[in-house]
Amino acid sequence: MSNSDKYPVLMRLMHWTVGLLILGIIGAGWYMVGLEDSVSYKYDIYHWHKSFGVLVIFLLFARLVIRWASKVPKLPDSMPAYQRKLGTLVHWLLYLFMFLVPVSGYLMSDAGGRDVPLFNLVMPSFLEKNQDLASFFHEVHHTIPYILLGIVVLHTLAAIKHRYFDKPEHDVLRRML
Numbered sequence: 001m002s003n004s005d006k007y008p009v010l011m012r013l014m015h016w017t018v019g020l021l022i023l024g025i026i027g028a029g030w031y032m033v034g035l036e037d038s039v040s041y042k043y044d045i046y047h048w049h050k051s052f053g054v055l056v057i058f059l060l061f062a063r064l065v066i067r068w069a070s071k072v073p074k075l076p077d078s079m080p081a082y083q084r085k086l087g088t089l090v091h092w093l094l095y096l097f098m099f100l101v102p103v104s105g106y107l108m109s110d111a112g113g114r115d116v117p118l119f120n121l122v123m124p125s126f127l128e129k130n131q132d133l134a135s136f137f138h139e140v141h142h143t144i145p146y147i148l149l150g151i152v153v154l155h156t157l158a159a160i161k162h163r164y165f166d167k168p169e170h171d172v173l174r175r176m177l
Contacts (some may be wrong), residue, residue, distance in 0.1 A: 006175045008070045008139050014063045015176055018056060019152075022098060025052050040172075047117055050109065053102035054118045060098050076169045090155055097148040104144065108137035 007015070032045040043100045073083045107127065112134035116123040127133065159173040 007073060008066075010066055011063075011070055011072075013061065013174055014066060018059050018098065021052055021056055021059070022082070022101075022148070023152075025049055025102075026054065026149065028052075042062055047136060051117050051119045053105050054116060054123055056098065056102045057069070062094070062172050068133065073175055075172065076167075078167060078169060087158065090151060090158070093146075093151050094155060097151060098141070100144050101141065104137050104141040108134055108141050111137055119158060 007010070028045055028049050032042060032049060035045075075087060097126040106116050106123070109128045110125050111130045113129035116125075119166045159176075163173045
């Protein structure tokens with residue numbers, strides 16, 4: 001496979017970095033909400049969960065700029081058109097949900113009157129304290145990670161299918177390795 005068939009190195013690094021960050025943040029979120037309030041480090045995990053969530057928002061914008069500015073390899077012409085269209089749809093759904101999950105968490109905290117950290121910084125507040133709005137964003141933030149994970153599983157299974165069950169030229173995973 002030539003370098004022109006692969007994604008640019010920066011795009012590959014962003015893909016794996018953001019993917020691993022998101023999986024880690026979701027895992028930390030599930031872990032921290034299951035902890036008793038008496039656990040001494042529970043709110044430290046919240047701080048790191050929020051900080052890395054804000055980082056994902058910034059990385060996602062950087063990732064979109066890099067994608068826009070980079071030459072993205074074309075999907076193989078021999079791949080059925082419906083698979084190319086479905087792949088494009090899944091990628092844009094991934095971007096949408098990678099954005100919605102951390103933004104809904106940010107807005108949940110903001111509307112709840114809680115600071116949103118970015119490590120040692122405090123991010124700006126955009127909303128007045130509003131418990132009804134905070135509750136709405138709480139529901140959104142606790143529901144849509146499941147949708148994101150479902151899309152990630154679909155994305156992963158498609159990559160495995162193309163790698164091991166399709167024609168060698170359909171091995172789109174190699175382009176991201």
